Amino acid sequence: MKEKLMKIKFSTTQMIVFGFLAAILIGTALLMLPFATKPGETTTLIDAMFTATTSICVTGLVTVNTLSHWTTFGHVVILILIQFGGLGVVTFTTTILLMMRKRITLRERLLIQEAYNLDTLRGLVRLTIKIMKGTFVVEGIGALLYSIEFIPKYGFISGIGRAIFNAISAFCNAGMDILGDNSLAEYVSNPLINFTTMALIILGGIGFPVWWDVLTKLRKSFKDKFNLKSFARSLRLHTKIAVGTTVILIVFGTVAIFVMEYHNKGTIGNLSFGQKIMASMFQSVTTRTAGFLTVPQENLSSDSAFISIILMFIGGSPSGTAGGIKTVTFAMIFLAAFSIIRGKQDVELCRRKIADFYIKKALAVILVSASVLFVSTIFLSVVEGGDFLDILFETTSALATVGLSRNLTPSLSTLGKFIVIVTMYLGRIGPMSMALAFNSRGVKENSRHLPGENISVG
Numbered sequence: 001m002k003e004k005l006m007k008i009k010f011s012t013t014q015m016i017v018f019g020f021l022a023a024i025l026i027g028t029a030l031l032m033l034p035f036a037t038k039p040g041e042t043t044t045l046i047d048a049m050f051t052a053t054t055s056i057c058v059t060g061l062v063t064v065n066t067l068s069h070w071t072t073f074g075h076v077v078i079l080i081l082i083q084f085g086g087l088g089v090v091t092f093t094t095t096i097l098l099m100m101r102k103r104i105t106l107r108e109r110l111l112i113q114e115a116y117n118l119d120t121l122r123g124l125v126r127l128t129i130k131i132m133k134g135t136f137v138v139e140g141i142g143a144l145l146y147s148i149e150f151i152p153k154y155g156f157i158s159g160i161g162r163a164i165f166n167a168i169s170a171f172c173n174a175g176m177d178i179l180g181d182n183s184l185a186e187y188v189s190n191p192l193i194n195f196t197t198m199a200l201i202i203l204g205g206i207g208f209p210v211w212w213d214v215l216t217k218l219r220k221s222f223k224d225k226f227n228l229k230s231f232a233r234s235l236r237l238h239t240k241i242a243v244g245t246t247v248i249l250i251v252f253g254t255v256a257i258f259v260m261e262y263h264n265k266g267t268i269g270n271l272s273f274g275q276k277i278m279a280s281m282f283q284s285v286t287t288r289t290a291g292f293l294t295v296p297q298e299n300l301s302s303d304s305a306f307i308s309i310i311l312m313f314i315g316g317s318p319s320g321t322a323g324g325i326k327t328v329t330f331a332m333i334f335l336a337a338f339s340i341i342r343g344k345q346d347v348e349l350c351r352r353k354i355a356d357f358y359i360k361k362a363l364a365v366i367l368v369s370a371s372v373l374f375v376s377t378i379f380l381s382v383v384e385g386g387d388f389l390d391i392l393f394e395t396t397s398a399l400a401t402v403g404l405s406r407n408l409t410p411s412l413s414t415l416g417k418f419i420v421i422v423t424m425y426l427g428r429i430g431p432m433s434m435a436l437a438f439n440s441r442g443v444k445e446n447s448r449h450l451p452g453e454n455i456s457v458g
Contacts, residue, residue, distance in 0.1 A: 017429050020056055020085070024425070027052030027081045036074040043069070046417050053421045055081035057428035058321060060175025060291030060403020061394075063410060063417060067178040075178060079165055085428065086172025086204065086321040087135065131208050135171065138203055142167035145196040149187075170200035173321045175291020175403030188268075188294040189275045194282050201290040202250075205316030206242060213239045237352050238328065242317040245327035246288075249311060253284025256307045266299030287311035289322045291403020297393070298406040305393055305406070312400040313373070323401030323427050325369050332362035365430075373399050376423040384408070384416045394420065399427040 030036060031048040043064070050063050051070075055078045064070075070078065143163040150166075151159035162178055169176050177183055187193035203211075213236050221231045232240075258280035261267045268276045282294050287308045300308065315324010332347075336359045339347045347354040377395045381388060390406040397404045398420045412420065 016088070020425065020429055023056045023081065023084055024049070024052050027056055027077060030077045031070075031074060033073075036071055036077065038069060038071050041069050046414050050417050050421055051078065052081060053424050054403070055174065055176065056085040057401050057424040058082055058085045058172045058174040058323070059398060059401040059424045059428070060169075061398060061405055061409045061420065061424070062176065063412065065181060066176050067180060075161075075165065078176065079168055082172050082174045082176065083168055086168075086174065087132075127208075127212060131211070134211060138200065139164075139167045139171050142170060142196055142200045145192060149190065149192055166197075167200060170197050170290060170292065171204040171321065173201055173204050173290045173316065173323070173401070175286070177292070182296075183293045185294055185296065188279055188282075189271060191278065194278050194294065197290075197292055198282060198285045201285050201288075201292075201322075202246070205288060205290075205320045205322030206246060207317035207320035209236075209319050210239045210242050210317060237350060237354075238318075240350060241328050241331045245331045246317065249288065249314060249327065250281065250284050253287065253307065253311050254281040257283045257304055260301055260304045260307070261295075264299065264301060267295040267304075283308065284311065287402060287404065289315045289324050289400050289402040291397070293404060296407075297404050298390075300406075302389060305389055308404070309393055309396045312396045312402045312404070313369075315400045315402075323399075325365050325400075329362045329365050332359055333366060336362075369399065372423070372426055376419060380416055380419050383413060383419065395423055398423040401427045 028045070028049045031051055032043060032045065037043045041064075047063050050061075051066075053059075054061050066075070066078065143160070143166075146163035146166050147159055150162045153159065154162055165176075165178050168174075175183075180186075184193060184197065217231060217234045221227070221234070254277070258268075258276060261269070261280065262276065263269050268279045271279060279294055282292075283304075286292050288311055297305070297308075313324060314330045315326055316322020317327045318329075332354065335349055335354065336347050339345075347356075347359060373395060376399065377392050380395055381391045384391065386408070387406075390408050393404070393406050394408045396402070401424060409420070
């Protein structure tokens with residue numbers, strides 16, 4: 001039974017790897033159709049593949065202007081790819097099976113369990129349905145809020161279209177828009193657009209298992225007399241780590257950007273005090289990993305750009321729409337280091353011991369991700385030349401599926417575009433998933449007990 005489950009595990013990984021690849025190829029073919037491109041514009045194969053990849057990988061880096069280059073058909077194709085990429089292969093496929101009234105077999109249930117890293121097979125189909133409903137409800141509310149601003153400016157039909165596109169793109173952490181050349185820069189002082197976008201980014205990036213846990217525990221709490229302390233204690237450790245790390249990173253990023261950019265007239269220097277805080281918070285949120293911008297990234301100071309790179313590399317939370325190494329991975333390494341500094345043998349949090357397996361997995365994710373980042377940065381630097389910080393910013397943005405750029409993406413060569421395509425793909429499926437997909441041997445239990453020996457570390 002265990003061997004069968006292990007096979008299912010790797011089948012899930014392979015499904016994610018090849019599912020995204022198939023979607024990229026289909027998207028490329030659709031965007032190459034003549035009626036996907038506006039008259040007077042030309043779409044090369046590499047630009048079509050780049051756009052399909054950045055859409056399905058919910059990244060947001062673009063080599064052609066999304067608004068002016070693509071027709072309505074092209075925009076619909078991009079939007080479907082974004083929704084597919086945001087929800088993931090397993091959720092999207094399961095939803096289609098349910099719509100076709102197909103029976104969800106044990107194998108599909110195991111795929112869902114593996115995709116969301118759950119410890120039970122109970123209620124998985126119901127969970128998928130709730131995730132889809134919750135997604136459409138949140139995106140719908142976001143679209144309504146955007147419509148308040150977009151309908152008066154663009155008209156009813158065009159305003160609604162832009163609102164829906166932006167809401168789906170923000171929730172899926174894609175960062176693509178059909179508003180113009182400067183993303184949300186003209187709305188830098190608009191609270192409605194800023195806070196709607198940030199809310200969608202955070203809700204999409206926090207992870208669906210967190211949704212499930214919070215809503216389930218809230219329902220139970222309200223059946224009795226609601227107590228905030230009891231509710232917080234009842235949450236799973238994963239939820240506490242994901243939410244806590246997210247809040248800490250947002251606050252840290254906001255304060256850091258605010259201090260470093262306070263007098264920078266190229267970014268927030270000319271804004272009021274309150275607007276500076278809002279713009280700093282937006283920058284902190286969008287780096288994890290949405291890709292919308294309200295200030296020009298190329299105008300950020302080197303210090304702020306470096307902070308943004310760190311936030312991009314960490315990214316959002318597991319089983320959500322965001323990329324990066326994930327908040328929980330970062331927290332595991334931080335907690336492990338803190339435990340060693342305090343002289344503790346075990347890694348503990350909230351009166352719970354964290355198994356060594358998760359620490360090792362976090363280390364592996366960081367090492368593999370950093371290795372991919374290192375290789376892609378070197379390759380892109382050799383091919384494109386230019387400022388190293390801009391290149392590192394670009395490759396981190398691609399790997400973490402963020403979509404922010406210091407104005408480098410439009411000027412990439414064909415080979416440079418291909419390097420970024422591969423980096424975005426690896427970032428979306430996860431470098432670890434790629435390694436596991438081609439590891440047919442699986443994970444074997446260690447049947448040997450070798451003698452130990454002391455070594456020097458540090």
